[in-house]
Structures are given as structure tokens and as C-alpha cells.
Amino acid sequence: MAPRFDADHYKTRHTxxxxxxxxxxxxxxATRFDKxxxxxxxxxxxAVLPIWLRI
Incomplete structure (x- = not known):
């Protein structure tokens, strides 16, 4: 049985x-220097502030 394609799941995963x-x-x-x-x-x-503010 082949796996089915779930468009909603794919959209969420891609996001x-x-x-x-x-x-x-x-x-x-990316390097995670923090201990x-x-x-x-x-x-x-x-790091996420510019993304939230769309800078």
C-alpha cells in the first residue's frame, strides 16, 4: 500500500x-555556542525578532 499525500500536512511541514x-x-x-x-x-x-517584525 503506497503512502497517501496529505496536502495540509505538507503545507505545515514546509512552513x-x-x-x-x-x-x-x-x-x-546554527552553531549553538550557548551552553x-x-x-x-x-x-x-x-534571532526571531526580525522575522516577527518582518525586517
Whole structure:
């Protein structure tokens, strides 16, 4: 039995993959230099601000 194509699932997955790609453009996010979770959370927040503000 061949797997079925679910267009809604694909759309959601594609959106998430594009968001991760944009986040990884930030060097600190891509290389993950931060050791502690709260510092990494702050790094993610700073990296995502331009995306949220559409800068």
C-alpha cells in the first residue's frame, strides 16, 4: 500500500522547515555556542525578532 499525500500536512511541514532555515541564518543559532537553555532561548528570541517584525 503506497503512502497517501496529505496536502495540509505538507503545507505545515514546509512552513516549519522554512522557519528553521531562516533561524539558522543566524550564526549563533546554527552553531549553538550557548551552553545553558535560558541563554539559548534568549538567542532564539533575538534571532526571531526580525522575522516577527518582518525586517
Amino acid at each position: 516549519v522547515e522554512r522557519a528553521i532555515k531562516r533561524l539558522k541564518q543566524s550564526r549563533a543559532v 545553558r537553555a535560558y541563554t539559548y532561548t534568549g538567542t532564539i528570541t533575538i
